[in-house]
Amino acid sequence: MRQAFLFIGVNMDKPGKAYKNLEFLNSSDARTIRILSEFYEPQSRFRKNKIVDTIVFFGSARIRSKSEIQKEINELKRNKPKNEKVFQNKLEALQTKLIMSRYYDDAVELSKRLTEWSMKLPTNGHRFTICSGGGPGIMEAANKGAKVVGGKSIGLNISIPFEQFVNKFVTPELAFEFHYFFMRKFWFAYLAKALVVFPGGFGTLDELMEMITLLQTGKIKKNLKVVIYDSMYWNDIIDFDKLVKYGMISKKDLQLFDFCDTIDQAFERITTHFEKNYLNDK
Numbered sequence: 413m414r415q416a417f418l419f420i421g422v423n424m425d426k427p428g429k430a431y432k433n434l435e436f437l438n439s440s441d442a443r444t445i446r447i448l449s450e451f452y453e454p455q456s457r458f459r460k461n462k463i464v465d466t467i468v469f470f471g472s473a474r475i476r477s478k479s480e481i482q483k484e485i486n487e488l489k490r491n492k493p494k495n496e497k498v499f500q501n502k503l504e505a506l507q508t509k510l511i512m513s514r515y516y517d518d519a520v521e522l523s524k525r526l527t528e529w530s531m532k533l534p535t536n537g538h539r540f541t542i543c544s545g546g547g548p549g550i551m552e553a554a555n556k557g558a559k560v561v562g563g564k565s566i567g568l569n570i571s572i573p574f575e576q577f578v579n580k581f582v583t584p585e586l587a588f589e590f591h592y593f594f595m596r597k598f599w600f601a602y603l604a605k606a607l608v609v610f611p612g613g614f615g616t617l618d619e620l621m622e623m624i625t626l627l628q629t630g631k632i633k634k635n636l637k638v639v640i641y642d643s644m645y646w647n648d649i650i651d652f653d654k655l656v657k658y659g660m661i662s663k664k665d666l667q668l669f670d671f672c673d674t675i676d677q678a679f680e681r682i683t684t685h686f687e688k689n690y691l692n693d694k
Contacts, residue, residue, distance in 0.1 A: 450595035454588055458603070461585060462536065465690075466543035466566060466603040467526055467682065469519060470619045471550025471610030471641075477520075478513040481506060515610050515642070516553045522608065522675050523557025523565075529683055531563055533691070538564055540605060540686060545569065545596075546578050546587060550610045555581035568596050597622065605690060606637040606682045609669075611645045627668050628661075637685040639678050643671035 436442055485506050493499045523542050530540040542558040544551035546567025558565035559581045567582030570590050578587050590596040601623065609620050620640070626632040640646050655661045672678040 447592060447595060450590055450592055451598070454599055457585065457588075461564070462538055463541050463564075463566070463586070463603065464535070464537040464539050465605045466541050467606045467608065468543045468600050468604045469523065469550060469554035469608050469610065470545070470612060470616050471515065471519065471553075472512075472612035472616060473545075473547050473549035473551060474613070475512050475516050475549045475553075475611070476509065477516045477553075478510065481510045481513050485510065512611065515550065518641070518675055519550050519553035519608075519610055520557040520560075522678055523554045524561050525557075525675070525679050526682065527558040527563035527565075528561050529679075531561070541566060541586075543568065543600070543603070544582075545615075546582055548577070548579055550612065552579040552581060555579055559583075568599055570596050601626065601632060604636060605634070606639065606685065608639045608641055608678060608682070609646075610641045611649075617649075624665075624668050628665055635685070635689045637682055638669035639672050639681055640669050641672055641678060643673055646671070 430436060437445065485503070488499070488502055488506065493502070526540065527542055530538075533539050541564055542554050543566040544554040546555070546569035551567070555565045555567060556579075564583040564586060565581065566586040566588075567578055568588050568590060569578045570593060578589070588596075588599075597619070600619070607620075607623060609616065623632070623636075623638065627636060627638070652661075652666060656663050656666065670681055672681055
């Protein structure tokens, strides 16, 4: 019996080409082809759009803008639950989100300022383009900041069951959808000249620690600026000094990143780093 395959636009009276066999391309035998596709297809688009390098924003998908959270608080008060305990618990949770919302607004403003700065550089390509994971929260804030001042921005989205969707502020031709986390991380690292790490959870911790490990071990050899935004939050989450105290890292490893507590400070550290290491004529 003749075996049937699913091909695209193929006359089944003759054998089809392997690269049009969708059943094969989606099989485990073709996994390496799919991995390579997540390298070559983004590379092609980056070249076409003249993306030279990036500033990557990491941070929680769950942090939203102050105005959005305030609307929820107002709505809760208008439709107050009869159970006072339920009301107080919901209000307390929203008030915590309201406090955390400042990071969304800070990410928008920092992205705006960095984009305006980079757009004034005398270059044919797009230098220091804002890049995020493409989803909601801090990712959305980064892309939004670039868009409101007329700049391009990249969204490296990942297919997962919850939270993640491409936000509306990503430049359409620079919106990507990855299946493999490690290929997505490759593109975060490969083009980046600076990272800005806002408060976040497991995903942000994973991204931060992997980048620092690559720097620590010399796998990233370029001069990459890592800015960890808000020392109070991060020192509450990770006691970096205790890692030194117990001999798990050396004291010089703390020089792999900078803490910044304000937009002005982060902007100055990043742009000064670029001017010194990537924009001089020497």
